[in-house]
Amino acid sequence: MMVRIILADDHQMFRHALSALLEKEKRMSVVAEASSGDELLDIVRRVPADVVCIDIAMPGMNGIEATRRLLAIQPNIKVIGLSAFSDRQFVMDMLNAGATGYVTKAEAGEELIRAIQAVHLGRAYLCPDVAATVTSALMENLQMAPATPRISARERQVLQLIAEGHTSARIADRLHVAPSTVEVHRRNIMRKLDLHSVADLTRYAIRNGITSVSS
Secondary structure, three states, X not given: OOEEEEEEOOOHHHHHHHHHHHHOOOOEEEEEEEOOHHHHHHHHHHOOOOEEEEEOOOOOOOHHHHHHHHHHHOOOOEEEEEEOOOOHHHHHHHHHHOOOEEEEHHHXXXXXXXXXXXXXOOOOEEOHHHHHHXXXXXXXXXXXXXXXXXXXXXXXXXXXXXXXXXXXXXXXXXXXXXXXXXXXXXXXXXXXXXXXXXXXXXXXXXXXXXXXXXX
């Protein structure tokens, strides 16, 4: 299946270089480019896409706000943040906005290809520099954060598998239970954690060390 990609960056030469790189991949196609957040939001209303790679530091509407608005319009699109920086706050703000991937521009070659493949399959992806930053932030949060809502060991297993992109049928097969049982666990997890989508579950699992990010 072809992965349809939109590139959003205010630097035309950088967009064109990324586009040329991605078009060499047999299962990837750059279907549109945007130079601003406003232009991106207009494009996603008209052009079907699977993955958006977005620069965080675009002028006007930045990539973080554009991600929030984009996902309100097209919640099924996967978003990868692109930035010259691996600063912790940028990364966490982007993940909180709904992105499931983050790649620094210095690593935006093969790492970006791997990120696109991962998020398209429903997994999270952080490039190595960023993964180290997020891990450090998580360790600090674990030391400072209040107790999290209690979920059972089985619910934790189900949450991990959901965050890794597995379907209910596949989770049921791996855990040797009925798919309906998996759905009950999913609903219970969402209720206990006050979460409302698979994307929410994935972000929660990453932040709380229940699943590791792809690398």
